[in-house]
Amino acid sequence: MKKTSKLGNQPVIEEIQRLAAGLDAMSSLLAEVKAGSKPGKTFVLLLNIFLLGGSRQGSVKLSKNLSLQSLADAMNMDCGELTAVLAYLNNRGIIAFQITYQNDVKYVKQFTEATALPPYN
């Protein structure tokens, strides 16, 4: 979280700071995607999974639970590595996720993209 101090005209400054924080997060994500880094590739995979069957209500949500192991296999990572990547994207405000346990299998419960993407049919 970036530090802010009062500059006067606070509501406007706060809105600009909100947008600037969003820009910082999106430009970092764009760089990760373009660099083909693990967070970038993971985010692209999540977006494509969404395209195959997610729902959209304001922000983007993946309605189905995903097995962490399946996702890790698809990304050629182990579960620990994938969890670290998901945590990184979560900390950047790009996604939100929750891991649940069903019969000792870890499930990534839900992904939510922080910034709404343009509509794709």
Add this chain to the structure above:
Amino acid sequence: MPEKIRCMKDLSIFSTLDIHERNRIGELAHKRLYNRNEYLFREGDLADTIYLIKSGKVKLFKVSAGGKEIILDILKEDDLLGENTFFDRAEQTMNAQAMENTFVCSCSREHFALLLQNPQTSLKIIQLLGEKLNSYTNQVANIAFHDVRGRVAATLLKLAKQYGASSAQGTAIDIELTHNDLASLVNASRVMVSNVIGGLRQDGVIATKDHRFIILNAEALASALENLA
């Protein structure tokens, strides 16, 4: 270029201000000409200045761990950069480099906050930042959902919208771009981009002249976006 020296108060975002407010901006702002390839700031520099481009073009980019240049955006006249300045002790998170001789107006965060006291100026700044956010979001979606041909098409259409000028042949993109630059923008190899460009040229969709692209058939170019990766 005497008309450029007047600087920040003449930028379109301040066009609604009265003469006194515009004179005040003239007092608060600094002006500087950056030569081609000169840096406005580098990643890691202290973010303490807001920049507004009066004329010219500025490339925003990061360098990957492998040393690859990753172009995030190309900014033009009336665009704003250095928005991290709105946070305390923040650092620049990317590099900004002039792509041609570029005239830039700048001011400190405290002075810029004074300019934001005018609601119309504030609205325009918020609008500018919102457009930048959309541009990044679109780029991420473009890379995620399109193949290289689609990405090249989307990027050329976007650049034509921003920098397009009507010519006898079609819409000329008034910006010097090498295949390497385009490859960095669309996130593909230069060889792949050159192949796509060659194909589009052969199909009569685009033409190139002096490192500049001319869109001959925008409809055909847009049809490349229909194929998802």
